[in-house]
Amino acid sequence: MMSIFSSLMLALTAGAHAPLWHDNLHWRGQNASMQVQPGGGFLLQAAHAKRTIPVPPYAVQTASPLFDGLYAMAQDDLRQDSVTAIHDAAYDHDQPIPCTCFETGDKWHYVWTRDLSYAVDLGLWRFDAARSRSGLRFKLSDSRVPGTPKGPFAIQDTGSGGSWPVSTDRVAWFLAARHLLDDAAFADTTWQALTATLAQDRQYAFDAGMGLYRGETSFLDWREQSYPAWMADDVVPIAQSYALSTNVLHYQALQLAAQMAEQRHDARAADYRAQAEALKAAINARFWREDRGMYMSYLGGDGAPYDTYDLLGLALAITSGVADTERARQSLANYPVWPAGSPVIWPERTDQPIYHNRAIWPFVSAYALRAARQLDDPAHIAFEITSIMRGAALAGSNMENYELTTQAVHVNDGTLSGPVVDSPRQLWSVAGYLAMVSEGVFGLEADGRIAPKLPVSLVPMLFGNRDTISLQLPGRRITLQRPKKLAGNLLVTDRIEQHGNDSVVQLKGIKAAELSLRSTVPPFAPSAPAAPQVTRNGADWQVRATAPGVLYLNGQRVGAITGTLAVPVANALQCFSLTQTGAAGLESLQSPPQCEGPVASVEGAWPRTWTAPAAGRYQVALSYRNDHGPINTGITTAVKMLAIRCAGSPEQRVPVVMPHSTGEQLSTTAQFSADAGARCRFALEQGFNMSYLAGNAHYTGEAGGVGGPLNEADVGALRIVPLAAETAP
Missing domain, CATH: 2.60.40 (Immunoglobulin-like)
Structure with a gap:
């Protein structure tokens, strides 16, 4: 491990300078060059292969053939990802499923909710709105179980412990859908899915005591990479925890719900708005870590702070408006970078191979670029643009990810070698590249406004001796005119002239408050200790x-x-x-907990009864076993509702989640209150899981799919322990 550490520290001192990439670039002994071909296509000589790039449907014209050709390559990658059928080994036995969709990449031929949603949000809706809507519709489903709430619901894909609500980032679907609401039928479908999905998440994943939604970090779903090692075979603590990214996604979904409710004169608008504002306040109260000047990636189920951070969560907090300007600037300035790009997690793990750990993911870099633009920060804007460009040029495709220090698609490091998986033409990486060009360079906003924020440091590469550069997009063209005299560090709009579909933007230079690129940090976290x-x-x-x-x-x-x-x-x-x-x-990261205290264990048939020894708050959990699928995948997390009726008190209803397990263990915990001497009756009622969705009738990977819905676990004792007064919400 010392050799890796030394390599990282050498990389930290390498520095990064404004590139002069016209037809080639050089990086750590590797070269990439681009030639314009007769007829308008390109020939890319990547680090280890050649690629012929056809004439793109939409051209960009700058002083850099490399920049222009890579934009064409992203469109060619998108063309290859545009399919009429999809397939995956876990669905319909790998047989083709008709779908006019974007597949996920060269190695991933299915449509996954989060991948598609982030890709569409990054701009794929501009290039093929119909295909974007079709793919999003594919990721909606109604219930197939009589007597359960009707959707449609956004689908949480297979995942840790049997999917939702261990993972709850399916609400990313609404990030994408918000760009496509000009279609009335799709808008109505989105509204139905939004209200149904939010109601379900509020019932089963929201913790009123913390004011937060539970569930795994969005995108970072290989738990060994970013959660403590002791959670590898027990995902209950993940189901019990709170993630920054997932809570920001819920905040944005609630905002969209309020907006759509207002448009429909629906009385729920005020409730959605209030829920969004309360969630924003809870995120800022709970996740902000003053000593780091950043929002933590996740909290333990007991609210324990984890000294770990992730770039997607921070970028979403900034771009959503959850972070105010001061906290947004601190977060971007304090999150570390390496010369090759920004890591998706920090600090890194010494015991994990390269994938989310020690890695750059271009789509996350695109969100970081979006955050840097929001803060008018030329240093980070230029840094993310060049990182995204370099990776695509050297690899010859828009790859899933890259190793952090070399930006290579694979590094030999013994058992830690990786990236473990790295797919060419990964959809959200393709979208990230297209966004880098349209948003990052030409300033096209989601609402159609044009607001360039182009670092002066990139002018030599992009403009050379030219007075203008231009971008062609479906239905419009953007032309940027450089100022006669460069001043300051950031080029912004002076005025815009409209000539038909061509928006001509005269740029002017300003001096923006530049955030430093933080590059002197410990790369690795210390190892988590054993339980005390x-x-x-x-x-x-x-x-x-x-x-x-x-x-x-x-x-x-x-x-x-x-x-x-x-x-x-x-x-x-x-x-x-x-x-x-x-x-x-x-x-x-935290050690496993060692818990002490008086415990009541209630066995027998349901309903079960127990008498409270004293007035106060109590914690309840179930001993259970769920062997309906492996720890890392599936759709059969057992989700129940525990109805608690204590004499002298109203009925209390709390969700209990029992993910796939490797043996007998405890479920997620919940809290209830009781008076001294009150006799309490506990009834276990059916909840909801992803196997209930009609769309999962195609699932053939594990239980709960083609064989019918399954929401069961072998339930043992009911465990009740008193809580100290200060832990009560």
Whole structure:
């Protein structure tokens, strides 16, 4: 690992300068060159292969044949991704399914909700609106189970522990749909799906105590890469946790719901608006980490802060308006970069191969570019543009991802080699490249406005000796005119003249407040420690750590620990966990918790009864086993509703989630209140999972598909523990 660390540190000191890429570029001993061919096509000599690029439907004309040819290549990649049938081994036994869709890439021939949604949001709707709508419709489904709520619902694809609600980022669907509402029928479908999906997520994934939605980080769904290693075989803590990216997606979906409700004079508009504002406030209260000047990637189910960050979550927080200007600028300035580009997670993991870990993903870089544009930051705008260009040129396609320090499609590093998977013409990477050109260089906004924010450092590459550069898009053309005298560090609009479909933008230079590129950070987080050793000594718990770190109790920071620390015993649940501290005060991911406290275990047939020994709040969970699929995939997370009727109190209803398991374990937890001596009756009612969707009748990979819906687990004891007063919401 020291060799990797040394390599990273060397890369950090390499620096990055404004490129002069006209017909070629050179990077770390690799070359790429572009030649214009007779008739208007291009020939790319990538680092390790040649590619002939046909004449594109829509041309860009700059001083750089490399820039122009790569735009043509992205369109050729998009042409190859445009199909009339899709297939995947887990659906219809890999037989073709008719769909006028975008497939996901050269190695991925299906349509996945998050991939398509981010790709369309990045601009594919401009190039083929009909195909974008068709693909999005394919990712909607009604329920096939009588007596359950009707949709349509956005589909959460197969995933950790059996899919939703372990993963809850299916609401990314609405990021894409919002661009295509000019079609009345599609707008009506979107409204129906939006209200149904939000209602379902509110019922099963929203935690009113935290004010946040639960679920896995969006896109970062290979849990070993970014979550603690001890969660690899137990995804309940992920289902119980809260992710920045997924909560920002819900915020944007709620905003869209409020907007569409207002347009329809629907009384729910005020509720959606209030929910969105409350969620925004909760995100800012819970995820912001003042000492890092960034929003954390995720929180534990008990609210524990994790000293880990992801670029997509930060970019979405900025572009959505969740982050105010000051926090947005801090987040972008404090998130680290490497000369090749921005990593999708930081800090990296020493024990994981290259994929999300130690990697650049071009579509995420495109969202970071969008965030940099929102903040008028020339340094990050130029940095992300050149990173996206370089990767595509060297690889000869818009790849799924790249190794962080070399921007190579594969690096040999023993068991850590990778990227583990790297598909050419990956759809969201293609979309990211097209967005880099249309938004990043030519300033085309989602609403059709033109607002270039072009770093002066890129003028030599793009303009050379030219006075103008131009971009052709479906139905319009944008021409940028350079100012006679370059000044400042950012070119913005001086005036716009309209000549038919050609918008001619006269640029002017301004001096923008530039954010520095942070490139001197520890690359790796320290390893997570083992669970603390907890023993009772009279009125205290003796909590022992094997390495210096930080002790947490019920998600709250207790303080530094360098051996043994005494914590008073409480007549309530006390869960202890540790982090290890490393360079620059970085904390590791959390250790497994060690929980102590009085436990009531209620067995027998349902409904079950229990008497509260004292007034207060209690935590409830189920012992269960769910062997209906592997830990990493499937659609059969068991989702139930626990109805709790305690004497003297209204009925309390709480969702309980039981993902796929490798043995007997505890479900997600929920809280309820009871008076002293109250007799409580617990009834377990049916919930909803992704196997209920009619679209998953095509699923042949595991249980719950072609054989019919399945939402069951082997349920054992009901576990009840008292909560300390301060942990109550």
